[in-house]
Amino acid sequence: MTFISSILSWFSSIFFSKAAEISVVGLQSSGKTSFVNVIGSGQWSEDVVPTIAFNYRKVRKGAVTLKIWDVAGQPKFRSMWERYCNGVDALVFVVDSADQEKFDTACFELHQLLAQPNLTGVPLLVLGNKNDIPSHASVKDLIRDLQLDKIQDRPVSCYSCSMKSQHNLDIVLRWLSDRSH
Ligand SMILES: Nc1nc2c(ncn2[C@@H]2O[C@H](COP(=O)(O)OP(=O)(O)OP(=O)(O)O)[C@@H](O)[C@H]2O)c(=O)[nH]1
Ligand SMILES: [Mg+2]
Numbered sequence: 001m002t003f004i005s006s007i008l009s010w011f012s013s014i015f016f017s018k019a020a021e022i023s024v025v026g027l028q029s030s031g032k033t034s035f036v037n038v039i040g041s042g043q044w045s046e047d048v049v050p051t052i053a054f055n056y057r058k059v060r061k062g063a064v065t066l067k068i069w070d071v072a073g074q075p076k077f078r079s080m081w082e083r084y085c086n087g088v089d090a091l092v093f094v095v096d097s098a099d100q101e102k103f104d105t106a107c108f109e110l111h112q113l114l115a116q117p118n119l120t121g122v123p124l125l126v127l128g129n130k131n132d133i134p135s136h137a138s139v140k141d142l143i144r145d146l147q148l149d150k151i152q153d154r155p156v157s158c159y160s161c162s163m164k165s166q167h168n169l170d171i172v173l174r175w176l177s178d179r180s181h
Contacts, residue, residue: 012063018180019065023085025113026094027106028073031129034163035094036070039173044164053077054084064177078109082116090123090179095146097128097136097160103145110146114154124151125175126158132165 024032033048033055040059051072059066069084071077085091091113095106110126113119128142139160143149148156157175161168 009062017063017065019067020089020176020180021067021069021087022090022092022176022179023069023071023081023088024092024094025071025081025085026073026092026127027096027102027109028075029099030073030094030096030106031127031163032070032073032092032094035092035127035129036068038163038166038169039066044166050074051077053080061173061177064180066176066180081109081113082119085113085116085119085122088122089181090125090176091119092125092127092176094127094129095142096130097142098130098133100135100137100141100145103137103142107146111150114151121154123155123179124157125172126156127172128158128160130162130164131160131167132162136160 024036026032028050033051036057038044040057051070053072055070057068059068071081071084093110126142126148128137128139130136139158142158148158159168159171161172
């Protein structure tokens with residue numbers, strides 16, 4: 001039975017495969033590369049280095065292939081975000097939800113990006129990462145502090161999650177898979 005179902009899922013992955021291209025942006029050290037590593041390999045590792053410019057990675061999840069642009073978050077790289085967001089199926093904005101001092105900057109950078117005319121309508125997923133740290137902000141706080149309720153030109157979702165404990169990754173993956181076509 002397991003054999004038959006694995007053959008069936010192999011066939012369906014070939015004949016019904018879908019893809020979504022996504023860009024992952026956000027301030028430095030928010031956990032973008034950790035996110036891509038965790039969904040790519042299923043494993044958490046502390047061993048990450050700050051991204052220089054960007055990484056591109058393809059991740060296969062069942063019948064869905066995610067093509068992911070993991071863009072660097074240090075100030076000197078932020079002007080590149082728009083270029084790597086152009087034409088994607090979804091934007092993922094990662095926030096370190098335990099670093100509330102950076103929320104103003106995150107809010108500014110997010111809204112500056114969303115104001116780019118060629119990104120109008122692209123669905124946005126905001127991830128409040130690092131919720132394993134006790135002082136993290138809730139989804140409600142993130143909606144207020146990042147002014148997510150002011151965004152009216154696209155679908156917006158916001159989840160609290162942790163790459164370290166892999167909390168809520170299942171809903172995040174479902175959201176991303178739903179953007180595939
Ligand atoms: N506690 C905790 N730490 C995390 C989590 N996710 C990432 N980190 C840590 O946060 C730091 C930065 O993670 P990165 O994934 O490199 O962050 P980034 O957003 O890719 O940073 P840049 O590439 O510089 O833009 C690393 O020390 C990670 O181990 C998490 O869920 N919980
Ligand atoms: Mg990175």
